[in-house]
Amino acid sequence: MIFVGIDWSEQHHDIEVQDLDGAVLATARVADGVDGIARLHALLSGHADVPAEVIVGIEVDRGLLVDSLVAAGYEVFAINPKSVDRYRDRHSLSGAKSDAGDAKVLADLVRTDRHNHRPVAGDTDLAEAVKLTARAHQSLIWARQRQVNALRSAMREYYPGALTAFGTDLADRDAVAVLAKAPTPELGRRLSTTQIASALRKAGRKRNVETRAAVIRDALRAPQLSAPPLVADAYGDTAKALVAVISALNLQIAQLETVLAERFEQHPDAVIYRSLPGLGDVLGARVLGEFGDDPDRYADAKARRNYAGTSPITKASGKHRVVLARFHRNRHLADATIWWAFCSLSSSPGARAFYDRRRAADDTHHQALRALANRWVGILHGCLRHHSDYDEATAWSHRDDGLSHAA
Numbered sequence: 001m002i003f004v005g006i007d008w009s010e011q012h013h014d015i016e017v018q019d020l021d022g023a024v025l026a027t028a029r030v031a032d033g034v035d036g037i038a039r040l041h042a043l044l045s046g047h048a049d050v051p052a053e054v055i056v057g058i059e060v061d062r063g064l065l066v067d068s069l070v071a072a073g074y075e076v077f078a079i080n081p082k083s084v085d086r087y088r089d090r091h092s093l094s095g096a097k098s099d100a101g102d103a104k105v106l107a108d109l110v111r112t113d114r115h116n117h118r119p120v121a122g123d124t125d126l127a128e129a130v131k132l133t134a135r136a137h138q139s140l141i142w143a144r145q146r147q148v149n150a151l152r153s154a155m156r157e158y159y160p161g162a163l164t165a166f167g168t169d170l171a172d173r174d175a176v177a178v179l180a181k182a183p184t185p186e187l188g189r190r191l192s193t194t195q196i197a198s199a200l201r202k203a204g205r206k207r208n209v210e211t212r213a214a215v216i217r218d219a220l221r222a223p224q225l226s227a228p229p230l231v232a233d234a235y236g237d238t239a240k241a242l243v244a245v246i247s248a249l250n251l252q253i254a255q256l257e258t259v260l261a262e263r264f265e266q267h268p269d270a271v272i273y274r275s276l277p278g279l280g281d282v283l284g285a286r287v288l289g290e291f292g293d294d295p296d297r298y299a300d301a302k303a304r305r306n307y308a309g310t311s312p313i314t315k316a317s318g319k320h321r322v323v324l325a326r327f328h329r330n331r332h333l334a335d336a337t338i339w340w341a342f343c344s345l346s347s348s349p350g351a352r353a354f355y356d357r358r359r360a361a362d363d364t365h366h367q368a369l370r371a372l373a374n375r376w377v378g379i380l381h382g383c384l385r386h387h388s389d390y391d392e393a394t395a396w397s398h399r400d401d402g403l404s405h406a407a
Contacts, residue, residue, distance in 0.1 A: 002018065002055070003019075003107050004018075004054060004074075005056075005057050005106030006057070006069075006103060008032075008058060011032055012030065013036065014028075014100050014102070015027060015030060015040060015043065016104045017043070020111070037065065037068050051072050051074055052075070054072075054075070055077070057077050057079050057106035057107060058079065059081045059084060061120050061121075066120060075119060076120040077110050078118070078119075078120050083109075084105055087108075121292045121294040127267065127289060127293040130264055130267060130289040132289070133263055135289070136256055137260055137282070138336075140256065141253060145171075147171075147246050151170050151239060151242040151243065152170055154239055158184075158185070158226070158231065158235040160224045160225060161219055162185075162188065162219075174200055174203060174205060176243055176250065178199055178216060179243045180199075180240070183236040183239040184236035184239075185220075186229075188220035191217065191220060193217050194213075196213040196216050197213035200213060260281065261282070261285070263285070267288060269384065271389065272389055272390070273287065273380075276379070276380060277348035277351060278342070278345075278348070278351075279340055279343075287336050290330060290332055290333035291308075301377070301378040301381040304377055304381045305377045307330070307333075308333050310334075337373040338370065341369045344372070344376065349392065351376070351396075353396070354371075354396070379395045
């Protein structure tokens with residue numbers, strides 16, 4: 001067998017090849033692209049008879065380079081950069097670092113410690129497509145929220161009537177429609193009920209249009225503190241730009257949501273995911289995409305929980321022992337599981353009872369949700385392993401409050 005460390009970058013990749021004893025068989029720097037990858041394969045074929053004899057360590061788990069390595073039949077380990085950094089200290093404490101040196105560290109790591117790391121998952125193309133679409137959808141939602149926060153911050157300085165009319169949800173279609181027409185208090189006071197109602201209809205509102213328009217009109221015309229006209233106009237220009245960005249993001253988020261639902265529907269495990277309380281098309285797609293569909297990826301429910309970041313960690317030394325939440329985790333999956341737990345409270349009596357017991361034990365709202373999310377991940381693992389839909393009685397038949405979980 002040979003062990004290959006690849007330190008990748010956008011322009012080139014540094015390679016080191018070692019044998020079982022750690023002797024260096026070859027080093028190289030290859031360009032990114034077809035010619036560089038062809039040269040890499042030619043280099044490795046000169047030291048291994050079959051692809052299964054090639055063990056590769058690299059710091060990424062996706063991309064065209066990783067795809068080409070997996071397609072060639074090599075066993076590929078995606079090593080967390082933080083692990084590589086810690087492993088580097090085993091060889092030198094000077095702090096020196098180079099691309100060639102990192103390739104050596106990766107080769108040494110997969111030669112001696114690959115049993116402590118996870119190979120690149122063998123997910124299907126459909127699962128990968130669901131993950132990429134779900135991440136894009138989620139990232140746009142986060143981007144929209146940043147714009148909404150900026151808009152709200154600006155309006156607190158010059159347009160409190162708009163915040164009274166629309167509250168904190170400035171990405172709502174009603175808010176976007178009206179603020180696009182009246183980004184300043186002066187323009188807002190001039191809007192008639194008919195103009196507001198027309199804007200609401202164009203934005204898609206079909207019910208209670210006149211009533212809602214009257215409420216908005218009253219809020220915009222109510223007495224409020226005002227900024228100097230020039231300052232208000234400057235803020236209005238800013239608000240108009242932010243509203244335009246939010247409107248565009250709303251459109252793209254809706255389009256991606258449609259595509260995401262279609263791809264999720266095509267996956268054979270979608271029925272199982274949707275059978276779990278709290279998981280619809282969007283959250284179900286996020287969870288499926290982040291977990292993947294490789295049936296051998298997780299040895300047991302604990303391994304899946306660890307990957308999700310819902311299980312706590314324990315730090316113990318001598319008489320000191322503390323249980324903490326995991327903060328280094330997949331943030332896309334962590335966000336999805338917390339929302340899953342929250343959404344399940346209204347549709348699963350077992351989840352509600354579990355949450356209430358945690359709260360009665362002095363957990364905060366977020367602590368109780370994290371513990372519930374941990375429980376849901378274990379239930380999901382059981383459903384996928386047995387290829388069965390969720391059953392409320394089976395899932396909550398034995399009481400496990402998990403009161404030892406992290407704060």
